[in-house]
Amino acid sequence: MTALLVVAATVLVAVALALRARRGHDMNLEQWSVGGRGFGSIFVFLLMAGEIYTTFTFLGGSGWAYGKGGPAFYILCYGSLAFVMSYWLLPTVWRYAKRRNLLSQADFYTAKFDSPGLGVLVSLVGVVALVPYLVLQLKGLGSIVSETSGGSIPYAWSIIAGTVVLAGYVTISGVRGSAWTAALKDVLILVVVVILGIYLPLHYFGGFGAMFHAIDAAKPGFLTLPDKGMSPSWFVSTVLLSAFGFYMWPHSFGAVYTARDERVFRRNAVVLPLYQLILLFVFFAGFAAVLVVPGLQGSNGDLSLLRITTKTFDPWFVGVVGGAGVLTALVPGSLILMTSATMLAKNIYRVARPDTTDRQVGTLAKILVPVVALIALYFTFNGGDTIVSLLLMGYSLVTQLFPSMVLSLCKRRVVTTAGAAAGIVVGVVIVAAFTISGATLTGLAPWLPQPLKDLNTGVVALVANVVVLALVTMITRRHRAVRGAPTEAVTV
């Protein structure tokens, strides 16, 4: 019970911070969703880091280290790769967004391709991809509440309680609340993860080297990539896919708009890879759990961090860990909810009914928050995937937006609207087909060499996407000369 009280206190502090952040700002749509475009390095850093260090890293990262071993290292890599790209990509996107007063990712496509229809398509892809992302935050919230209550609150009720808090929190605070809670969360998670990652290996094994040797002896090959399945070619394709998708999440794209100037991104690109090293400690905790609390199967691997904590520490510290965990779900969860609600209201509803006023869009967005939360709640109760698999599914979807986005930054218009739309549709359909049917490349094409069979299926969809994009662009270009003003150049 002590543990649960500490968790509840953390949530109260977060809500109080959100209410405080709201003060002194008129909450119109631009304030609510992009903070009036006035955030400096630190806030943008926190918002972006807030999205990076989510339940996914906290419970999912340790869960994968526990359940899969070596393949979990991909989580450490894709962020760094994305930060390298962000150094050149984000300033260009930001400049364009600022000039055109854009609020969302869909606005970007609408403006660049001069096509509201493409904006609607992008919004739909975004909202669909965000659902598994939100589901994984809710799963995390549920696990934390139910584990810290020592099982006295059932998992189902934990998830429902978590969802209510999340939806209420978003409606009250908007993006400023997220930035402030992100500050609290990052401090707490840093402290907790470093303590766990250092203490657990020392306490149970006497050192890091000793721990890894013990694991290697007990489970040979566990710490490296297997020859089949999650092999090196799986690793490379997954890292690439996730890196391309990194900033394509509607909420990450939206966080770009909150910056005050473009240098913010270049500075952050330097610091964020180091910040990423916090993951190392998450892995340590997960690996320690391999031998200390063995036997958690499948998606229960996500509970390994909480189990080993409960087994090792006093209830009050379990509460602190749980509180940090709840914040890792609350911050990204609130951004995801806010983003999907804003997109549904502004980029889908308003395109259908252009006479809607800004105020109506703002109100509708707030009404949609609980609706989206309920949809995610439904899927949370109807799926058994691990946190990381859920995220990979979402990544496969958003990554389909990457090729047309990057090509739209070129000086001349290289892609036609039809080409971009066709590529995205084909990519998303392939991802959906793989996900729904559960098919694998091994099953579909057993004659392929092993490294190709192991490729992440999201990459297959991405390749098809680019091919279709190129073909349709060539066909439609012939019919119609380039129209519209030349778009902005990428300054490299």
Next chain:
Amino acid sequence: MRLRHLLAALPVLGMLGGAFFADRTEPYVLGLPFILFWMVACVVLTSVVLAVIYKLDPANRSGE
């Protein structure tokens, strides 16, 4: 393509290539299995490389 852009490719190649040639536990470095150590080193290198690029990049010179 200037030199500093090639520089940015270094950690990326290290990570992606590392999946193939660094995929082993021996030798342990700083207590970490070699593959984990390699990936961590690449992450640190990313930060260093981007810091160097930031310094060299004329876009960051003009006053704030």
